[in-house]
Amino acid sequence: MSSINLPLCSSSWDHEEYEAIERVTKSDRFTLGSEVENFEKKFAEYHSSNFGVMFNSGSSANLAAATAIKLSSTQIEGRKKVIVPSVGWSTTYYPFTQNGYELVFVDIDIDTWNMNTDQLSAACDDETAMVCVVNLLGNPGDLKSIKSITDQTGTELIEDNCESLGAVEDGRLAGTWGKIGTFSTYYSHHISTIEGGVCLTDDEALAAVLRSVRAHGWLRGISLPPHLTGPVPTDEWSRRFSFALPGYNLRPIEFEGAIGSAQLRKLPSLLAIRRQNGAFFENLFQGFDGVRIQRMKPGSSWFSLGFVLEERFHGCREQIVGELEALGVETRPIVTGNFLTNPVINLLPHSVAFPPVVAAYIHDNGFMIGNHGYSIEPQLEQIHQYFLDLSKRI
Numbered sequence: 001m002s003s004i005n006l007p008l009c010s011s012s013w014d015h016e017e018y019e020a021i022e023r024v025t026k027s028d029r030f031t032l033g034s035e036v037e038n039f040e041k042k043f044a045e046y047h048s049s050n051f052g053v054m055f056n057s058g059s060s061a062n063l064a065a066a067t068a069i070k071l072s073s074t075q076i077e078g079r080k081k082v083i084v085p086s087v088g089w090s091t092t093y094y095p096f097t098q099n100g101y102e103l104v105f106v107d108i109d110i111d112t113w114n115m116n117t118d119q120l121s122a123a124c125d126d127e128t129a130m131v132c133v134v135n136l137l138g139n140p141g142d143l144k145s146i147k148s149i150t151d152q153t154g155t156e157l158i159e160d161n162c163e164s165l166g167a168v169e170d171g172r173l174a175g176t177w178g179k180i181g182t183f184s185t186y187y188s189h190h191i192s193t194i195e196g197g198v199c200l201t202d203d204e205a206l207a208a209v210l211r212s213v214r215a216h217g218w219l220r221g222i223s224l225p226p227h228l229t230g231p232v233p234t235d236e237w238s239r240r241f242s243f244a245l246p247g248y249n250l251r252p253i254e255f256e257g258a259i260g261s262a263q264l265r266k267l268p269s270l271l272a273i274r275r276q277n278g279a280f281f282e283n284l285f286q287g288f289d290g291v292r293i294q295r296m297k298p299g300s301s302w303f304s305l306g307f308v309l310e311e312r313f314h315g316c317r318e319q320i321v322g323e324l325e326a327l328g329v330e331t332r333p334i335v336t337g338n339f340l341t342n343p344v345i346n347l348l349p350h351s352v353a354f355p356p357v358v359a360a361y362i363h364d365n366g367f368m369i370g371n372h373g374y375s376i377e378p379q380l381e382q383i384h385q386y387f388l389d390l391s392k393r394i
Helices: 015-027 034-046 057-074 089-098 117-123 143-153 206-214 236-240 254-285 317-326 343-347 356-365 377-393
Strands: 051-055 080-086 102-107 127-135 156-160 180-183 197-201 292-293 304-309 350-352 364-368
Touching: 015 034, 015 254, 034 051, 034 197, 034 254, 051 057, 051 206, 051 254, 057 089, 057 127, 057 156, 057 180, 057 197, 057 206, 080 089, 089 102, 089 127, 102 117, 117 143, 127 143, 127 180, 143 156, 197 206, 254 292, 254 304, 254 377, 317 364, 317 377, 356 364
Parallel strands: 080 102, 080 127, 102 350, 127 156, 156 180
Antiparallel strands: 051 197, 180 197, 292 304, 304 364
């Protein structure tokens, strides 16, 4: 078989992004400023959200989200647990333990690969402070049901939507269902600002907390709710160097904001092509003997294309990914696979509400390949032919 050439990720930049970089260079303003503020506004408008706050990464957005809710939410005071799915990225989990919470793991659904909603409902109790739902690989979770569960239990909902920009569930964009939704604009994602991330919220006070947490916890240019700060200086000189909250330095730079605005203009067309690739992939592999693919919802934004090897190909993953890599198809695990298998878990306060049966199965038998903002139909046809040929050998 001839070479296939399918990388995991690729650039969607053209002259617009380079012109944006040049504009910032000429401005002589490089750290957080008007370019970031403009991107935040446009990103929020795209999602019909009130407030967007940009960060230097999606991981930082997750950290700021967990910190901001802990600091500002009165309804979860005294609660110490956060429910999470067993498949997610490492920095889905760390922000909660870094804020003093215990992780409570539930399994994922065998078809969608998202959080098992029945298990979530059973695990959610009066000790649960937050639920962090991960919309996996562009596929929105059962967000309407999850929102209902968290509303009924007085639990705060965070959406880790870093892999699912542009996904739609029940007519509403993913990342807008929770108190905060987080996004990543890292190189391999739907839009790229090289590094970068965003939090969305409709809560003005929470947006102010996010901005303070982003920049050292100070009050400069930020109006925080009085119950969070107590008495604060009234003169501008003192406010510029007063610190009200435990914060970090998670600020983005102007290059990221400028590039983000250019990328956001392209998002509809990038999503349309990704969805076309996804539909073509489904048509080729749905029902293929020995292969299970993720059941995508109609509103999926198709971050990548995942395979789980079933009975016919059990024990063959090493051979298959090796042969695909030799043909030029880059592969990787499905996110982290079962996160509970990672050595770092021993350093994280956690419990397991339901054994990760599905997560373990995907961990042992799954892998994924890249999707792109350009047509990859010829490469997918070649990969399909590879599996047809493989079926004759195995």
